[in-house]
Amino acid sequence: MASTDKLPTRAENFADWYVELIQRAKLADYSDVKGCMVIRPNGYAIWENMQRALDGMFKETGHVNAYFPLLIPEEYLNREKEHVEGFKPQLAVVGYAGGAPLEPGQRYVIRPTSETIINRSFAKWIQSYRDLPLLINQWANVMRWEMRTRLFLRTTEFLWQEGHTCHETEGEAQDETLKMLEVYRRFAEDYMAMPVLCGQKTESEKFPGAVRTYSIEAMMQDKKALQAGTSHMLGQNFAKMFETQFQGRDGKQHFAWQTSWGVSTRLIGALILTHSDDAGLVVPPKLAAQHAVIIVIGKTPEERAKVKERAAALAADLNQNGVRTIVDDDESKMPGFKYYEYDLRGMCLRIELGPKDLEKNQCVLARRDQRQADGKAVKQFLQLAETVAKAKEALDDMQKSLLEKAKAFRAANTFEVNSYDEMKAKADAGFLLAHWNGDAKVEARIKEETGLTTRNRPFDLKQEPGKCVVTGEPSPGRIVFSKAY
Amino acid sequence: MASTDKLPTRAENFADWYVELIQRAKLADYSDVKGCMVIRPNGYAIWENMQRALDGMFKETGHVNAYFPLLIPEEYLNREKEHVEGFKPQLAVVGYAGGAPLEPGQRYVIRPTSETIINRSFAKWIQSYRDLPLLINQWANVMRWEMRTRLFLRTTEFLWQEGHTCHETEGEAQDETLKMLEVYRRFAEDYMAMPVLCGQKTESEKFPGAVRTYSIEAMMQDKKALQAGTSHMLGQNFAKMFETQFQGRDGKQHFAWQTSWGVSTRLIGALILTHSDDAGLVVPPKLAAQHAVIIVIGKTPEERAKVKERAAALAADLNQNGVRTIVDDDESKMPGFKYYEYDLRGMCLRIELGPKDLEKNQCVLARRDQRQADGKAVKQFLQLAETVAKAKEALDDMQKSLLEKAKAFRAANTFEVNSYDEMKAKADAGFLLAHWNGDAKVEARIKEETGLTTRNRPFDLKQEPGKCVVTGEPSPGRIVFSKAY
Numbered sequence: 013m014a015s016t017d018k019l020p021t022r023a024e025n026f027a028d029w030y031v032e033l034i035q036r037a038k039l040a041d042y043s044d045v046k047g048c049m050v051i052r053p054n055g056y057a058i059w060e061n062m063q064r065a066l067d068g069m070f071k072e073t074g075h076v077n078a079y080f081p082l083l084i085p086e087e088y089l090n091r092e093k094e095h096v097e098g099f100k101p102q103l104a105v106v107g108y109a110g111g112a113p114l115e116p117g118q119r120y121v122i123r124p125t126s127e128t129i130i131n132r133s134f135a136k137w138i139q140s141y142r143d144l145p146l147l148i149n150q151w152a153n154v155m156r157w158e159m160r161t162r163l164f165l166r167t168t169e170f171l172w173q174e175g176h177t178c179h180e181t182e183g184e185a186q187d188e189t190l191k192m193l194e195v196y197r198r199f200a201e202d203y204m205a206m207p208v209l210c211g212q213k214t215e216s217e218k219f220p221g222a223v224r225t226y227s228i229e230a231m232m233q234d235k236k237a238l239q240a241g242t243s244h245m246l247g248q249n250f251a252k253m254f255e256t257q258f259q260g261r262d263g264k265q266h267f268a269w270q271t272s273w274g275v276s277t278r279l280i281g282a283l284i285l286t287h288s289d290d291a292g293l294v295v296p297p298k299l300a301a302q303h304a305v306i307i308v309i310g311k312t313p314e315e316r317a318k319v320k321e322r323a324a325a326l327a328a329d330l331n332q333n334g335v336r337t338i339v340d341d342d343e344s345k346m347p348g349f350k351y352y353e354y355d356l357r358g359m360c361l362r363i364e365l366g367p368k369d370l371e372k373n374q375c376v377l378a379r380r381d382q383r384q385a386d387g388k389a390v391k392q393f394l395q396l397a398e399t400v401a402k403a404k405e406a407l408d409d410m411q412k413s414l415l416e417k418a419k420a421f422r423a424a425n426t427f428e429v430n431s432y433d434e435m436k437a438k439a440d441a442g443f444l445l446a447h448w449n450g451d452a453k454v455e456a457r458i459k460e461e462t463g464l465t466t467r468n469r470p471f472d473l474k475q476e477p478g479k480c481v482v483t484g485e486p487s488p489g490r491i492v493f494s495k496a497y
Numbered sequence: 498m499a500s501t502d503k504l505p506t507r508a509e510n511f512a513d514w515y516v517e518l519i520q521r522a523k524l525a526d527y528s529d530v531k532g533c534m535v536i537r538p539n540g541y542a543i544w545e546n547m548q549r550a551l552d553g554m555f556k557e558t559g560h561v562n563a564y565f566p567l568l569i570p571e572e573y574l575n576r577e578k579e580h581v582e583g584f585k586p587q588l589a590v591v592g593y594a595g596g597a598p599l600e601p602g603q604r605y606v607i608r609p610t611s612e613t614i615i616n617r618s619f620a621k622w623i624q625s626y627r628d629l630p631l632l633i634n635q636w637a638n639v640m641r642w643e644m645r646t647r648l649f650l651r652t653t654e655f656l657w658q659e660g661h662t663c664h665e666t667e668g669e670a671q672d673e674t675l676k677m678l679e680v681y682r683r684f685a686e687d688y689m690a691m692p693v694l695c696g697q698k699t700e701s702e703k704f705p706g707a708v709r710t711y712s713i714e715a716m717m718q719d720k721k722a723l724q725a726g727t728s729h730m731l732g733q734n735f736a737k738m739f740e741t742q743f744q745g746r747d748g749k750q751h752f753a754w755q756t757s758w759g760v761s762t763r764l765i766g767a768l769i770l771t772h773s774d775d776a777g778l779v780v781p782p783k784l785a786a787q788h789a790v791i792i793v794i795g796k797t798p799e800e801r802a803k804v805k806e807r808a809a810a811l812a813a814d815l816n817q818n819g820v821r822t823i824v825d826d827d828e829s830k831m832p833g834f835k836y837y838e839y840d841l842r843g844m845c846l847r848i849e850l851g852p853k854d855l856e857k858n859q860c861v862l863a864r865r866d867q868r869q870a871d872g873k874a875v876k877q878f879l880q881l882a883e884t885v886a887k888a889k890e891a892l893d894d895m896q897k898s899l900l901e902k903a904k905a906f907r908a909a910n911t912f913e914v915n916s917y918d919e920m921k922a923k924a925d926a927g928f929l930l931a932h933w934n935g936d937a938k939v940e941a942r943i944k945e946e947t948g949l950t951t952r953n954r955p956f957d958l959k960q961e962p963g964k965c966v967v968t969g970e971p972s973p974g975r976i977v978f979s980k981a982y
Contacts, residue, residue, distance in 0.1 A: 041618060045566040045605065046594075050618050053561035053633065060562060076538035077545060081530040082567075082607075082638055082654050083589075104568075105593035106607070109531075110642035111586050120530065122567075122591070122607075133526060133535050142829075148538065153567055153638065157595035169567050344627075 019356070021290040026234045030285065034163050037293045037357045039280070047161035047168030051277065054357060055164075057301035058280055059171065063151065065203050065298070066173060066275070069195050075147040075175060080129050082153075083120035088128035091253040098220025099124045102156040104168075122155040127221065127246070127272055130176045131254035138178060138268060140259045145188070146178040146268075164281030165238075165497050172276035178256065178268040182247070185269035189245040192273040193226045196241040204279065205296040205414035206230050206286045207422055208240060209443075209492060211468030216452045219272075223247035229467040229492065231422045232285035235442040237467045237494035240282050243273035281497075287381075287414055293358030294381055296414050297407040304330060304403060305359050306375075307350055308341035309366030316341065323365050326375075326399060335361075335403050351389070355380065360410060361403055362389070375399055379406050381414060428490065432481045435493065436462050443494050445473065447487035449480035458482060458493065467492040504841070506775040511719045515770065519648050522778045522842045524765070532646035532653030536762065539842060540649075542786035543765055544656065548636065550688050550783070551658065551760070554680050560632040560660060565614050567638070568605035573613040576738040583705025584609045587641040589653075607640040612706060612731070612757055615661045616739035623663060623753060625744045630673070631663040631753075649766030650723075650982050657761035663741065663753040667732070670754035674730040677758040678711045681726040689764065690781040690899035691715050691771045692907055693725060694928075694977060696953030701937045704757075708732035714952040714977065716907040717770035720927040722952045722979035725767050728758035766982075772866075772899055778843030779866055781899050782892040789815060789888060790844050791860075792835055793826035794851030801826065808850050811860070811884060820846075820888050836874070840865065845895060846888055847874070860884055866895050866902075913975065917966045920978065921947050928979050930958065932972035934965035943967060943978065952977040 019036060020028045034040050039055030051059065067077070083106060089096045106120045107113060114120070123129065130148070138146060155169045175192060179185040193210055200208045208228035218225035222244035230240050250256070251267040260266045287294040297303055306323045310316035323339045330337040340350060347364070354362055364376040373396050378389035394402050425442030429435045438444055439462045448454060448466070459465050468491070469475075475489025504521060505513045519525050524540030536544065552562070568591060574581045588606045592599055599605070608614065615633070623631060640654045660677060664670040678695055685693045693713035703710035707729035715725050735741070736752040745751045772779040782788055791808045795801035808824045815822040825835060832849070839847055849861040858881050863874035879887050910927030914920045923929055924947045933939060933951070944950050953976070954960075960974030 041621070043566050043614070044570055044617060045568045045614075048566035048568065050566065051564040053563050056562050056564055059564075076542070078538050078541050079536040079544075079656065081528050081533035081535065082640065083530045083533065085529055101596050103594070103596075104591045104605075106589045107592040108590035109588070110644070111588075120589075129528070129530075132529060136526070155567065159595070171564065 019290060019292060022233060029290070031163060033284065033288060033292055033356075039284075039293070040163050042163075045168070047158050049163050049167050051171075054301065055280060058283065058295065058299055059277055061299045061301070062203070062279060063173075066195075066199055067151075069199060070149050070173075070175065073147075073191065073195060075149045075177075078148050078150060079152070080126055080133065080150060082123055084123050084126070084129045086119045086121055087117070088132065089121060091128065092221045092250060095127065095221035095250075099156070102158065104155050104157055123152070124154055124156045125272075125274075126150065126152070126154075126174055127176065127250050128254070131250045131256050134176075134178055134268065135254045135256040138256060138258045141180050141261055144178055144180045144258060144268065145184065147175075147188075148177065149173055149175045162281075164284070165278055167277075170276045170278065172274050174272060174274040177271045178251075179271070180258070180260070180266075180269070182269050185247075185271050186245055189224070189226060189243050189271045189273070192271070193228065193241075193243040196228050196243065196273070196275060199275075200228055200230065200240060201415060203296065203298045204283055204286070205411060205418060206240070206282060207415065207419045209468060209470040211470035211473070211492070213242075213468050214452070214455060214466045214491070216455055217466060219244045221246065221249050222272075223249065227468050229494075230282055230286065231418075231425060231443060231494075232282070232497065233421070234285070235425050235440065235495075237443065237492075237496040238278075238282050238285065239467070239496065240279060241273070241275040244271060246270040246272060285497075286418055288358070289383070291383070291387060292356030294414070295358040295360065297360050297411050300358065300360050301336070302338055302359060303335045303407055304337040304361040304363055305354055306337060306339045306363045306365055307347055308339065309347055309364060315367040316343070319365055319367060319370060322370055322396075326363070326365070326396065329400050330403060333400050333404060335400065335407065351378075355389070361406055363399070363403075364391075373397070377402065377406065379410060381410050429481065435464065435481055439464055440495065443467070443492050445490040446481045446493055447478035447489070448491055449483050449485040449487055451483075454480065454482050463495050464493040465496050467494050467496065504775060504777060507718060514775070516648060518769065518773060518777055518841075524769075524778070525648050527648075530653070532643050534648050534652050536656075539786065540765060543768065543780065543784055544762055546784045546786070547688070547764060548658075551680075551684055552636075554684060555634050555658075555660065558632075558676065558680060560634045560662075563633050563635060564637070565611055565618065565635060567608055569608050569611070569614045571604045571606055572602065573617065574606060576613065577706045577735060580612065580706035580735075584641070587643065589640050589642055608637070609639055609641045610757075610759075611635065611637070611639075611659055612661065612735050613739070616735045616741050619661075619663055619753065620739050620741040623741060623743045626665050626746055629663055629665045629743060629753065630669065632660075632673075633662065634658055634660045647766075649769070650763055652762075655761045655763065657759050659757060659759040662756045663736075664756070665743070665745070665751075665754070667754050670732075670756050671730055674709070674711060674728050674756045674758070677756070678713065678726075678728040681713050681728065681758070681760060684760075685713055685715065685725055686900060688781065688783045689768055689771070690896060690903060691725070691767060692900065692904045694953060694955040696955035696958070696977070698727075698953050699937070699940060699951045699976070701940055702951060704729045706731065706734050707757075708734065712953050714979075715767055715771065716903075716910060716928060716979075717767070717982065718906070719770070720910050720925065720980075722928065722977075722981040723763075723767050723770065724952070724981065725764060726758070726760040729756060731755040731757060770982075771903055773843070774868070776868070776872060777841030779899070780843040780845065782845050782896050785843065785845050786821070787823055787844060788820045788892055789822040789846040789848055790839050791822060791824045791848045791850055792832055793824065794832055794849060800852040801828070804850055804852060804855060807855055807881075811848070811850070811881065814885050815888060818885050818889060820885065820892065836863075840874070846891055848884070848888075858882070862887065862891065864891050864895060866899060914966065920949065920966055924949055925980065928952070928977050930975040931966045931978050932963035932974070933976055933978075934968050934970040934972055936968075936970075939965065939967050948980050949978040950981050952979050952981065
């Protein structure tokens with residue numbers, strides 16, 4: 013059981029609140045391995061629900077899963093110049109195996125991402141345009157030796173999925189890149205209840221080895237941005253290095269056009285930072301391990317026995333109707349302590365049932381995301397006969413309402429800024445829509461002087477020419493700047 | 498497309514047949530990484546179905562999933578003497594990370610199994626007997642640097658699940674060990690249609706660090722044994738090394754009693770070696786990616802259009818009824834070539850539909866596991882209206898019939914042997930039930946002289962005293978010897 017000391021509030025210390033919440037809600041724990049965390053069952057259950065939803069969406073769009081080696085010959089990475097420059101500082105290298113040291117030319121790196129080793133297979137598998145498109149996804153662990161780590165958000169090892177596809181034409185690869193970005197948007201909004209901006213990253217922020225990178229960017233409760241997923245149009249860069257070629261309809265050899273795209277356990281961090289509150293975790297029902305707990309109340313054994321029986325019947329009824337419910341009849345803890353614990357761990361609905369309720373054929377329902385001004389739960393009396401219907405309604409409404417709340421928060425913290433001074437003044441205020449001349453040096457200067465980075469150029473942000481806030485030079489349209497995770 | 502050269506038959510060369518089948522059916526492929534394979538979509542789909550079934554069974558028995566780091570501090574492994582001796586020769590070591598070499602005391606090994614690093618967490622999570630039992634499972638990749646590897650059966654990296662549990666008493670840990678062995682037996686028989694012997698391994702064959710190891714052992718078509726899963730009673734060995742302690746009901750500190758158990762992608766190799774034939778892969782319907790293909794037949798565009806329409810309707814009907822069906826209307830390949838390909842890849846049912854069938858409101862059904870003496874498919878004419886019902890019936894029957902066939906094969910190749918000469922003569926004949934005095938030296942001598950190893954002492958093999966086939970000394974009862982993968 014977690015300590016009952018109060019969790020720091022978000023206002024007191026947002027960073028501490030985040031880390032404390034994760035540990036007290038038993039979502040994850042530190043390990044002795046530099047920058048690696050242990051994902052505890054409460055956290056892993058959210059990941060399993062994310063995986064199930066995403067995997068279904070990948071399969072609906074024609075992708076199949078496969079598995080490629082964890083280790084990549086060091087030499088593979090060296091083939092794509094930008095790629096190796098991007099990843100080299102973060103590599104973990106196996107230099108000793110099976111009781112003997114490996115020669116420098118035989119060493120392996122633990123995959124930081126798998127474009128190279130997957131291309132080695134693709135080059136063997138693809139002969140003709142008839143073998144295209146090739147639409148593969150992999151669920152795997154990857155490793156990037158990070159200097160500064162934070163639970164879920166940036167860890168040395170993380171779990172993710174990486175899609176890798178090959179196409180006959182540039183246009184098809186571009187379409188795939190955007191199709192998968194749209195899958196991520198749908199997942200973020202429909203499952204995570206997290207609104208995102210879909211758009212293109214700048215040259216300096218793109219994936220090492222990609223032609224173009226697109227991202228979904230979300231706003232966290234501290235108004236910082238979090239890049240929640242990326243989709244890359246790789247062009248023929250990797251295909252050329254690995255000779256991933258096919259005989260085209262014209263009878264000639266062509267390099268495949270490729271994409272890659274991924275989301276990771278970082279999404280769990282994003283989920284926490286988007287919805288959780290000072291009482292603990294808040295999870296949208298579609299991703300929650302459990303939906304409801306029925307708390308058995310009663311003093312005498314006779315009272316409790318009656319309540320338990322009714323609670324079990326109600327739980328069975330709820331479970332049968334898709335409301336994943338558990339019953340808590342532990343007598344060793346007080347109800348108040350239990351409420352605290354279930355709030356902390358993000359139980360969507362709490363149903364209180366006692367002897368007096370039974371007499372009146374009623375129960376009490378409290379919804380995790382509805383709190384009074386003092387932080388206490390809003391309670392609602394329900395007739396037992398209507399509980400299943402009301403619980404389902406509450407879950408549906410909670411899913412929608414979390415998204416609406418996050419959308420309103422983002423809207424309230426998004427601003428057009430028209431001068432560099434205004435930009436500096438609003439550096440911590442949220443998403444800043446500003447004109448920029450497209451020069452990477454100016455982008456770097458803004459980052460250094462204000463901590464603001466370009467997030468992406470959202471598709472739905474109308475592009476109208478203007479003047480760069482720093483140089484006054486022409487800008488093709490506004491782009492989103494923000495501090496970011 | 499795979500080559501149409503004939504697959505080697507099992508009788509010609511069993512080992513070549515196995516490896517060729519895997520590559521032609523696109524189940525897996527070699528990689529440039531020593532001993533590591535690529536699991537291709539056709540093979541990975543089987544693993545996904547295995548995972549789904551097993552994961553459901555683990556959850557039904559109260560287990561939850563979690564995730565622990567890939568890397569283990571080298572020092573952890575050294576704590577359990579037998580454990581490190583067992584795994585040291587097979588370790589891959591990370592000696593360089595983030596651009597700098599790691600000091601010897603800071604080096605990491607890639608997990609060969611996770612008892613040590615998981616105990617480090619358990620020691621933090623467990624305080625009281627109220628925290629027990631702790632029932633955790635992990636789906637992960639592990640690495641054991643093997644000298645001789647074979648696709649699926651023995652690879653340097655493999656995918657598996659590893660269960661790790663902590664209990665208050667020795668009895669509870671022993672019960673859990675046997676409960677999970679029984680889960681494996683049920684999975685092997687009900688899903689893989691593969692009969693197994695459940696029993697205890699000898700001292701010399703047990704897991705390094707365990708008190709007792711139990712296994713499920715299956716007979717492959719070449720009459721060799723394959724250890725398909727193991728469940729270990731770990732006693733308090735790891736708990737003592739990592740101080741995994743709890744305050745007991747008596748108010749005193751006790752070391753936790755632990756178990757671990759695992760199955761891996763090796764099961765895909767077992768599946769192939771149990772059921773497949775000279776035409777290719779045979780998969781029990783419960784684990785097959787697809788159940789049925791409808792082959793559209795017809796010469797003129799008009800004929801094909803009509804047949805396609807009916808095929809699509811039939812496929813929709815089949816899919817709605819749980820028969821996972823695809824339609825193949827590719828005109829660029831002849832039906833005969835398609836039959837060959839679908840047989841190779843293990844499609845359970847083939848439905849042929851042509852213009853003449855449509856006139857008669859019929860179709861042709863061929864079941865993958867029913868072959869004539871010449872190896873050709875047995876074909877059955879069905880009324881279209883009864884196709885869904887007949888297809889479901891065929892799948893159910895196929896699932897049962899594969900298990901019955903494998904059981905009969907094992908029974909026909911299991912022998913009691915009563916002398917060492919008889920044992921040597923029957924060394925390649927299958928499972929040999931022999932008396933043995935329990936001495937590890939005698940066990941080692943038998944292995945060296947005959948290639949036979951003890952598999953396990955099956956629970957359902959009645960134990961009656963006898964005389965050791967080698968020494969004539971007393972034996973408590975027969976044990977199973979066999980050549981093994």
